[in-house]
Amino acid sequence: MLLCFSSSHRTADFDLLERLERHAPAITAALAEHSDIVSGSVVLATCNRFEAYLDIDEPLPAARAVSAEAVIDAVSSASGIDPAVLREASAVYCDHAVAEHLFAVSSGLESVVVGEGEIAGQVRRSLESARATGSVTSELERLFQVASRTSRGVKNRTGIMTAGRSMVRLALDLAESRVSDWARTRVLLVGTGKYAGASLAALRDRGVTDVRVYSPSGRAAKFARSHDIAPVEHAGLLAALAESDLVVTCSAVTDYVLTEPLLAEAVALPGAAERRLVIDLGLPRNVDPAVAELLGVELLDLETISIHAPLKELQAADDARSIVDAAAAEYRAQTAEQAVTPALVALRKHVFDVLDAEIERARGRGDASEETEAALRHLAGVLLHTPSVRARELARQGDARAFIEGAAALFGVDVDAEAAGRPRLTAVDDESAAS
Structure with missing residues (x-):
């Protein structure tokens, strides 16, 4: 289950x-x-x-x-x-x-x-x-x-x-009214994971060119080289915060990267930007909510951003929902089919065991040829085809038990014993069987 x-x-x-x-x-x-x-x-x-x-x-x-x-x-x-x-x-x-x-x-x-x-x-x-x-x-x-x-x-x-739209782009949409000129905006990016890459791409789409990156885990230099931006080492964090108009945090660390005392110290430095917007995309939060109380600092966190999430595009969402519903229905049907698999395996084993025994007796009498054996095996497969199709149909209709009980009554196959003796599929086996 x-x-x-x-x-x-x-x-x-x-x-x-x-x-x-x-x-x-x-x-x-x-x-x-x-x-x-x-x-x-x-x-x-x-x-x-x-x-x-x-x-x-x-x-x-x-x-x-x-x-x-x-x-x-x-x-x-x-x-x-x-x-x-x-x-x-x-x-x-x-x-x-x-x-x-x-x-x-x-x-x-x-x-x-x-x-x-x-x-x-x-x-x-x-x-x-x-x-x-x-x-x-x-x-x-x-x-x-x-x-x-x-x-x-x-x-x-x-x-x-x-x-x-992604959370990154939605956040920047909300920041649009606070930014007078993206091309002149100085940005400090905190984090070097997938969200950092998405944030940098979204910033560049808006015309931002002045971006530096800081990593609490020390990965800033590597990220900076691969994305052609400037890294900020720990010793330079305070100055970078002071100079930045926009700070975007998306780090995976579990403690605050940006605390109220740290940002207060940065704001107080000579020449620091008078106003700055902080966008916190981290979960857990990267930014102490108390920074919003500092003069000239505005904070957008995930909770605030989610409030402004747009209404879904109705037609696209309806089309997507139809695909999801169809996939779920097919998954249910395939899951139901698994209920008859042990009975089908048991029935197939029973038929071919009987066939093998008869062929072996015919060989003992000298009556069996390779052509005859092949024809008999083909016939057995043809005869098993309809029960196999019907079993899956019954299973999809929610009546797998009817086939299981029928196979046991007509052929005396021990379905429970067959199911108990079958090895459990591995992930690779299951994927192969599904393909």
């Missing part, structure tokens, strides 16, 4: 999301400790959402509530957030609803800015991280592979990705 714990901008404030993001490694470890019910997990942590996708061992519907509570308790224990607060600020999806939710998330339909381009990569990287830790099961692998294909389909077949 699949289960998803989701806390996002739709259900929680940014303070809570920040705490969850900060404790993501501890939460991942806590979920792994619940191996009695959780056989696998993929954790997605972005600036607007924290989600744990789980493969739960217990398939019974009655176990959903128990499993959901166990997951909430694990998240609470690892993050220090009261369970009652988590229940109020989250949603829990089970079974097929998990696929529909993830496909919508990866396609940008659940983002603050509908259609934003970064989320598909974030979903992909969350799967890669789970692979690295060995927490991915074949079902989670299949779920996330289909999510990636769905998001590519949405991107290629609708206009939602171009209609939607």
Whole structure:
């Protein structure tokens, strides 16, 4: 059974999301400790959402509530957030609803800015991280592979990705009224990750040429060389802050990079810019909210930016939703087909075991030729085709049990024994089988 714990901008404030993001490694470890019910997990942590996708061992519907509570308790224990607060600020999806939710998330339909381009990569990287830790099961692998294909389909077949704007570009749109001339604006970029690259590209699109970069982790020089800008070392941070008209922070560090005392000292330096705008794109926050109280300093953080997120482009979003719904329906159908796979394998094994035994007896009598054997095997395959098609049809209609019981009644095949003896698919096997 699949289960998803989701806390996002739709259900929680940014303070809570920040705490969850900060404790993501501890939460991942806590979920792994619940191996009695959780056989696998993929954790997605972005600036607007924290989600744990789980493969739960217990398939019974009655176990959903128990499993959901166990997951909430694990998240609470690892993050220090009261369970009652988590229940109020989250949603829990089970079974097929998990696929529909993830496909919508990866396609940008659940983002603050509908259609934003970064989320598909974030979903992909969350799967890669789970692979690295060995927490991915074949079902989670299949779920996330289909999510990636769905998001590519949405991107290629609708206009939602171009209609939607990223958080970086939305922030700069909001800054437009505060900036008189982008070409003369002096910018300090804090961070060297993917958001930093996206921020730099968005700034250059607006005509900004004077950009320097500072990295709390010491990566400024490398980033500066690859992007043809000037690096700022730690000793020069104060002066760079004083000279900058715009500061954009997008670092992955968990402590404040820009504190109120630090910026106050920079503002007080001789020749410092009289006014500056600080855009904090970090989660956890990179900037102490108290800096907004300094004279001449204005702060735009993620929470403020999200309030101004534009309404979705209705037609593009509707088209994207149709693609997501179709993908979710097909995923449900393929999942249902898996219920008859053990019965089909058992039936095929039974038929070919009988055939092999008859061929062996014919060989003993000298009655079998290679042509006869080939013809008999072809005939067996033809006869099995219709039951195989019918089995999948019944499964898609929600009546897999009818085929399983029919195969057992007519042929005496032990479906449960066959299922127990089959090795569990690995992620590679599952992907190959799906292709």
